[in-house]
Amino acid sequence: NAGVMQNPRHLVRRRGQEARLRCSPMKGHSHVYWYRQLPEEGLKFMVYLQKENIIDESGMPKERFSAEFPKEGPSILRIQQVVRGDSAAYFCASSPLPPKYSYNEQFFGPGTRLTVL
């Protein structure tokens, strides 16, 4: 059973370009969380999605950031018009059950390290 997959592992963008980060949850998991880790910081929650639904996006910046988890395919975190401050490691996590049934650990992918030049 493969773990959470994220690609690309490293992504370099110039200011103003778009960044697309992909996350494939573990098999059987339909709940996906995105976190961002800035240098020397802990992980910060961004968004929680179920298939075709955004459940909680309270941690997402209001502009330039969007996320989706379509019925088929991976979850995508999209950052438009990137700026240097977007440089960070972006981690995706998945879980098999909704939080109220599984107050449980989330399984993390290896992360995508975004560098904005």
Next chain:
Amino acid sequence: DQQVKQNSPSLSVQEGRISILNCDYTNSMFDYFLWYKKYPAEGPTFLISISSIKDKNEDGRFTVFLNKSAKHLSLHIVPSQPGDSAVYFCAASARGSQGNLIFGKGTKLSVKP
């Protein structure tokens, strides 16, 4: 404002001794706490958790203690091994939340042979 605080950025311990990593929190709505271990260039790996209805949870060499009145938890690793060298993150989840985790900044543990 930081709701989960790990005040020690680093800790160095001799192999075979006990490692104690500390974590403080401010939000009284937190009712579930987790410890994650992270190696460089990898994602966090779940280690151990504790519900707020308990004050101790043990799993092999790892024990987590929760002191609700002090809003403090600690992770004990005994005996420490060189392979335990990693960054350890404390995380918490709030009652009524959607399950998103609030992380501390991490403590880098070095276990010296």
